[in-house]
Amino acid sequence: MRKVNVFNNVSLDGFFTDAKGDMSWAHKQDEEWNAFASANASGNGELLFGRVTYDLMAAFWPTLQAAKMLPKVAAGMNAMRKTVFSRTLDTVSWQNTVLMKGDLVTEVMRMKRQPGPDIVILGSGSIVSQLTQARLIDGYQLVLNPIVVGRGRSLFETVVDTFNLTLTRTQSFRNGNVVLWYEMA
Amino acid sequence: MRKVNVFNNVSLDGFFTDAKGDMSWAHKQDEEWNAFASANASGNGELLFGRVTYDLMAAFWPTLQAAKMLPKVAAGMNAMRKTVFSRTLDTVSWQNTVLMKGDLVTEVMRMKRQPGPDIVILGSGSIVSQLTQARLIDGYQLVLNPIVVGRGRSLFETVVDTFNLTLTRTQSFRNGNVVLWYEMA
Numbered sequence: 001m002r003k004v005n006v007f008n009n010v011s012l013d014g015f016f017t018d019a020k021g022d023m024s025w026a027h028k029q030d031e032e033w034n035a036f037a038s039a040n041a042s043g044n045g046e047l048l049f050g051r052v053t054y055d056l057m058a059a060f061w062p063t064l065q066a067a068k069m070l071p072k073v074a075a076g077m078n079a080m081r082k083t084v085f086s087r088t089l090d091t092v093s094w095q096n097t098v099l100m101k102g103d104l105v106t107e108v109m110r111m112k113r114q115p116g117p118d119i120v121i122l123g124s125g126s127i128v129s130q131l132t133q134a135r136l137i138d139g140y141q142l143v144l145n146p147i148v149v150g151r152g153r154s155l156f157e158t159v160v161d162t163f164n165l166t167l168t169r170t171q172s173f174r175n176g177n178v179v180l181w182y183e184m185a
Numbered sequence: 186m187r188k189v190n191v192f193n194n195v196s197l198d199g200f201f202t203d204a205k206g207d208m209s210w211a212h213k214q215d216e217e218w219n220a221f222a223s224a225n226a227s228g229n230g231e232l233l234f235g236r237v238t239y240d241l242m243a244a245f246w247p248t249l250q251a252a253k254m255l256p257k258v259a260a261g262m263n264a265m266r267k268t269v270f271s272r273t274l275d276t277v278s279w280q281n282t283v284l285m286k287g288d289l290v291t292e293v294m295r296m297k298r299q300p301g302p303d304i305v306i307l308g309s310g311s312i313v314s315q316l317t318q319a320r321l322i323d324g325y326q327l328v329l330n331p332i333v334v335g336r337g338r339s340l341f342e343t344v345v346d347t348f349n350l351t352l353t354r355t356q357s358f359r360n361g362n363v364v365l366w367y368e369m370a
Contacts, residue, residue: 012199012325012341012350012367013339013341013344014195014196014197014198014200014339015199018347025347132333140197144329146349146350146351146352146367146370147349147350148317148341148344148347148348148350149347150341150345150346150347151345154198154199155198156197156333156335159198159333159335160336161335162203162210162332162334162335163332163333164331164361165331165332165333165361166331167331167361167362167363170355172355176349176350176351176352177352178352178365180329182197182331185331
C-alpha cells in the first residue's frame with residue numbers, strides 16, 4: 001500500500017492559511033531552509049491537491065520567476081506526477097497533472113492500492129481534513145512557523161473526534177521554523 | 186522590569202482546551218516528562234491566572250491526591266505566589282493567592298514594574314489573548330502535544346494582527362510532546 005503524507009506549514013495558532021487565504025507568511029527563506037526545502041521536493045513522490053492549492057501552485061511553479069527563485073524546487077514540482085481533485089475544473093494545464101472528479105475518499109483508497117511512490121498532499125486543507133476524518137493519512141509533516149496569524153483555516157476543520165499521533169522526528173531551523181514528523185498512532 | 190511568560194499545552198490544531206474546556210488530554214505522563222514538569226514548577230516565579238484556570242488549579246493542587254501523584258509539582262504550586270484576576274470571585278482560599286479586580290492590562294503593567302520574580306501564566310486563555318494583544322507577554326513556552334482535538338479554544342482568540350515570534354529553544358520528549366520556547370520578536 002502506498003502511503004499518503006501531508007506536508008504543510010502551520011502557524012502557532014494552528015492555521016495553514018490566514019483569514020484571506022494567504023500562505024505567504026510561511027516563506028521565511030534563508031540558505032539553511034532553502035536547502036531543506038529543495039531536498040524535500042526532490043523526492044520521487046506523487047503530489048495530491050485540492051483545486052484552490054492547485055491553482056496557486058500551477059500559477060507559480062511553471063514560471064520563469066519560480067525557476068530563478070528556487071530552481072531545484074521548481075524543477076522537482078514540475079516533474080512530479082500530480083493529481084488534483086476538483087468538481088469545477090474542466091482541464092489542467094500544468095505538466096504531469098491528472099484531474100480527478102470522483103469521490104475523494106473512494107479515489108484515494110484506490111490510489112493507495114495502486115503501485116507507485118508515496119503520495120504527498122501540499123496545502124489543500126479541505127482534502128487533508130476529509131482524509132484525516134476517513135483515517136487515510138499515514139503521516140503529517142508539519143512546519144511550525146514562529147508566527148501568530150489570528151484568524152485562518154485549520155487542516156483539521158472537519159475533524160470531530162480527538163485522535164493521537166506519534167511523534168517520530170523534529171528538526172529546528174535558524175529561521176524559527178520547527179519541522180515535526182508525526183505518524184498515525 | 187519583570188517578565189511575563191506563558192506556559193501552556195497546545196494541541197496540533199492550536200487549542201489549549203477542547204470544546205468542553207477539558208485540558209486532561211495534555212497529561213501524558215512518564216518519568217522523563219514528570220522530571221521536566223517538576224524542574225519547571227520548582228522555579229521561583231509568580232503565577233498569574235484567570236478565574237476559570239484558578240478554579241481548576243485551586244481544586245487540585247492543595248489536595249492529598251495531588252501531593253501523592255506529583256509531590257514536587259504540588260509543593261511548588263502551593264508555595265508560589267499567585268495572582269488571580271476575577272470580577273466574580275469574592276475571596277480566594279488557595280494559599281499565597283492574591284485576588285485582583287482591576288483592569289487586567291493596567292494591573293499587569295503595574296506588576297511588571299514592581300520588584301519580584303518573573304510572572305508565569307498557566308492556562309487562562311482569555312488573559313493570554315488580551316495580554317498578547319496588548320504586547321505585554323515577553324515569552325511563550327508552548328508544549329505541543331501529539332493530538333488533534335477538533336474543536337476548542339485558542340490562546341490567541343482575540344488577536345487580530347499577525348505577529349512574529351523568535352524561536353529560542355526546543356526540546357522533544359519520548360511521550361511525543363515538543364516544548365517550544367519563543368520570545369517576542
